[in-house]
Amino acid sequence: xxxxxxxxxxxxxxxxxxxxxxxxxxxxxxxxxxxxxxxxxxxxxxxxxxxxxxxxxxxxxxxxxxxxxxxxxxxxxxxxxxxxxxxxxxxxxxxxxxxxxxxxxxxxxxxxxxxxxxxxxxxxxxxxxxxxxxxxxxxxxxxxxxxxxxxxxxxxxxxxxxxxxxxxxxxxxxxxxxxxxxxxxxxxxxxxxxxxxxxxxxxxxxxxxxxxxxxxxxxxxxxxxxxxxxxxxxxxxxxxxxxxxxxxxxxxxxxxxxxxxxxxxxxxxxxxxxxxxxxxxxxxxxxxxxxxx
Ligand code: AMP
Ligand code: MG
Numbered sequence: 001x002x003x004x005x006x007x008x009x010x011x012x013x014x015x016x017x018x019x020x021x022x023x024x025x026x027x028x029x030x031x032x033x034x035x036x037x038x039x040x041x042x043x044x045x046x047x048x049x050x051x052x053x054x055x056x057x058x059x060x061x062x063x064x065x066x067x068x069x070x071x072x073x074x075x076x077x078x079x080x081x082x083x084x085x086x087x088x089x090x091x092x093x094x095x096x097x098x099x100x101x102x103x104x105x106x107x108x109x110x111x112x113x114x115x116x117x118x119x120x121x122x123x124x125x126x127x128x129x130x131x132x133x134x135x136x137x138x139x140x141x142x143x144x145x146x147x148x149x150x151x152x153x154x155x156x157x158x159x160x161x162x163x164x165x166x167x168x169x170x171x172x173x174x175x176x177x178x179x180x181x182x183x184x185x186x187x188x189x190x191x192x193x194x195x196x197x198x199x200x201x202x203x204x205x206x207x208x209x210x211x212x213x214x215x216x217x218x219x220x221x222x223x224x225x226x227x228x229x230x231x232x233x234x235x236x237x238x239x240x241x242x243x244x245x246x247x248x249x250x251x252x253x254x255x256x257x258x259x260x261x262x263x264x265x266x267x268x269x270x271x272x273x274x275x276x277x278x279x280x281x282x283x284x285x286x287x288x289x290x291x292x293x
Contacts, residue, residue: 004030006244007251010231012224018232020213020220025177027234034239041082041239044246048085051253055120056090058258062117062167065124065249068134068219069174070212071202072184074235075126078174081238082246086122095126108132108150109157116161129154130171130219137218138211151222162227168252169228172245173216174235178209 006029012018031037055061065083067075079093094115103111109129117123133150136142161167176184185202188194205212224230231248235241 007231007248010233010244010248012220012230012232014224014226014229016221016224018217018220020175020217020232023175023232023234025175025180025234026236028237028240029244031240031243034237037239037243041243041246044243044250045082045085047250048082048246048253049087051250051256051258052086052090052122054258054260055122055253055256056087057120057260059120059261060166061256061258062119062161062165063122063249063253064117064161064167064169065122066128066130066169066171067124067126067174068128068130068171068216069235070176070181070209071199071205072181073174073176074238074241075174077238078172078241078245079124079126082242082249083124085246090120091122091124092117093124093126096128096131109153112157116165117167119166129157130223133219134212134215137215138208151218154223155225155228158223158225158228168256170248170252171224171228171230172248173220173230173232174241175232176235178206180236181206 009029031040052063055063067078069075083091083093092115096111099108099111112125112129115123115125132142133147133154137144137147158169162169185198188197220230220232231244233241233244
């Protein structure tokens with residue numbers, strides 16, 4: 001099994017300037033095929049399962065996963081395939097759509113805060129507060145002057161979650177090519193079970209591809225921080241996307257060095273009081289049932 005470190009390779013280092021045209025959306029690293037990557041993906045998902053269990057038991061850390069990308073980039077696919085390793089008991093998924101009138105009457109972070117993870121839990125955002133500096137900028141829904149203030153506000157908000165609530169934050173930008181997006185829309189058209197996913201607005205948004213690219217570059221360049229880094233995930237190959245994301249999540253959880261909490265009860269006493277009594281009882285029953293026979 002290869003131990004290629006995709007976290008190191010795909011992270012946007014704070015202060016670095018990223019140009020998306022320099023990142024190949026069809027990149028698949030050292031792995032040649034889905035078949036080749038599958039055992040590794042499965043191993044990461046098994047690790048995620050064990051580590052999330054530990055996170056829940058320890059109750060000291062939280063994990064926030066932010067998924068961003070254009071329509072068809074695979075946000076739903078990541079939730080369905082990679083996050084199968086998560087126990088639903090300590091995991092929430094929140095999708096962010098066009099804000100309601102009530103949400104619009106508040107600051108843009110208001111609708112986010114109730115959904116951030118509690119200690120011991122994982123929260124996944126399918127779209128996020130970043131829409132407020134992406135779609136909002138592309139369609140000029142808010143004056144540019146106000147939008148530009150939001151980058152610092154977002155960095156401060158994420159810092160609050162990291163510093164105040166021990167939240168590890170991973171932000172994944174799922175990078176696909178326009179050709180791959182069109183191909184995926186076509187598959188939705190051709191597959192009756194996926195027709196429901198088609199929306200005309202998805203096609204209309206394609207016309208703004210360059211504006212979205214520019215807006216995403218600003219996001220990646222201004223909001224990748226030590227406490228909340230962005231990762232650019234080449235996502236034309238779904239299996240590579242799943243491999244990279246599962247590796248990064250598993251590694252991040254392992255780096256937290258979590259430990260199961262120590263017990264507050266006297267184990268020797270419990271064993272003596274209850275289990276030895278049960279063993280004795282069982283022994284007696286066996287004798288009795290032996291007599292009956
Ligand atoms: P989908 O994720 O495909 O179901 O679509 C949700 C839609 O809601 C996308 O077109 C987003 O761009 C849009 N959306 C999400 N958040 C916001 C926001 N804060 N302002 C405007 N549109 C948003
Ligand atoms: Mg959509």
